[in-house]
Amino acid sequence: MTSRLLKLTACASAALFLFSACQGTAIDNTTSSAADSKESTEPEDSAIVSFPLSESVMSSSETYRLTDSKDSTFVHYIVLSTSVQWPEALGKFKIDNLRDSIITTTFGPQAPKEIKKAIRQSVTDLENYGMDDIAEKIDTVPATEEAGQYYVTRTLQLIECTQQTVTYSATFAEYLGGAHPNSGATPFSFILSSDRPVTFDFLFLPGAMKTLQPMILESIALSKSISAEELQQALLNTPETITNNVYLLNGMIAFHYNPYDILPYSYGPSEAFIMPDDIASLLTPEAKKLLIE
Numbered sequence: 418m419t420s421r422l423l424k425l426t427a428c429a430s431a432a433l434f435l436f437s438a439c440q441g442t443a444i445d446n447t448t449s450s451a452a453d454s455k456e457s458t459e460p461e462d463s464a465i466v467s468f469p470l471s472e473s474v475m476s477s478s479e480t481y482r483l484t485d486s487k488d489s490t491f492v493h494y495i496v497l498s499t500s501v502q503w504p505e506a507l508g509k510f511k512i513d514n515l516r517d518s519i520i521t522t523t524f525g526p527q528a529p530k531e532i533k534k535a536i537r538q539s540v541t542d543l544e545n546y547g548m549d550d551i552a553e554k555i556d557t558v559p560a561t562e563e564a565g566q567y568y569v570t571r572t573l574q575l576i577e578c579t580q581q582t583v584t585y586s587a588t589f590a591e592y593l594g595g596a597h598p599n600s601g602a603t604p605f606s607f608i609l610s611s612d613r614p615v616t617f618d619f620l621f622l623p624g625a626m627k628t629l630q631p632m633i634l635e636s637i638a639l640s641k642s643i644s645a646e647e648l649q650q651a652l653l654n655t656p657e658t659i660t661n662n663v664y665l666l667n668g669m670i671a672f673h674y675n676p677y678d679i680l681p682y683s684y685g686p687s688e689a690f691i692m693p694d695d696i697a698s699l700l701t702p703e704a705k706k707l708l709i710e
Contacts, residue, residue, distance in 0.1 A: 468508030476500040479540040483550040494558045495567035497540040510609040523587040601675035604664040617660040625699040626657045636689035
């Protein structure tokens with residue numbers, strides 16, 4: 418059990434924080450599809466269950482020269498980049514709610530409901546980042562200014578797709594001044610047959626967190642190779658205060674915590690993985706049907 422937790426934690430953390438920056442002022446749209454190849458009718462394939470998966474990779478980027486509105490001698494540069502793996506089709510499943518959730522999770526509740534508009538707004542509306550400077554769009558940051566440039570990168574990636582569920586991660590990485598860059602991720606899973614999100618309340622019975630919390634902390638301590646006592650001393654908040662961070666990966670229930678959620682920035686992101694069989698008594702009937710039965 419311990420070795421499996423360590424292995425999965427390392428793999429999942431690497432996957433969730435794979436950030437990419439794409440250049441170009443227009444939205445690049447590349448489509449990939451499992452349906453491009455015809456289904457094989459060979460006898461040995463008869464036991465393989467499959468459905469077509471189609472997605473478009475959309476990306477956009479803009480670079481700006483910013484001049485302080487109160488001091489024209491203060492100039493800095495910022496690069497805004499966004500890349501989204503947009504689901505076009507997941508078999509014959511309805512994915513309207515999934516698409517809405519992708520936009521809201523990646524860009525916020527006030528974002529346009531059309532994906533291309535949301536992407537372009539994320540790299541053209543500087544007010545989203547609290548900047549009231551005089552902005553001039555440019556092609557590239559001067560080489561002499563690259564070391565201190567600001568940046569905001571948003572990425573939406575498909576992490577896992579099974580016959581029952583799909584999991585995405587919306588990530589961001591930014592530097593807007595200060596002591597260090599900031600980054601974070603919001604992984605989330607959807608049930609394909611019902612086009613509904615996998616939430617804490619969907620998975621767990623009332624009162625489950627009391628039992629889950631020590632298991633979550635044990636998993637995090639193992640992944641960071643520290644003792645339970647060291648982890649307790651470092652905690653800023655307990656896991657019970659955050660329940661909107663649950664998702665599914667590799668047949669396990671996962672909990673994700675960004676820097677400052679429960680631990681200081683220096684610890685980086687934290688992941689906890691628990692086997693559904695180990696907590697069957699805490700699961701709702703719907704969760705048992707999805708994950709165990």
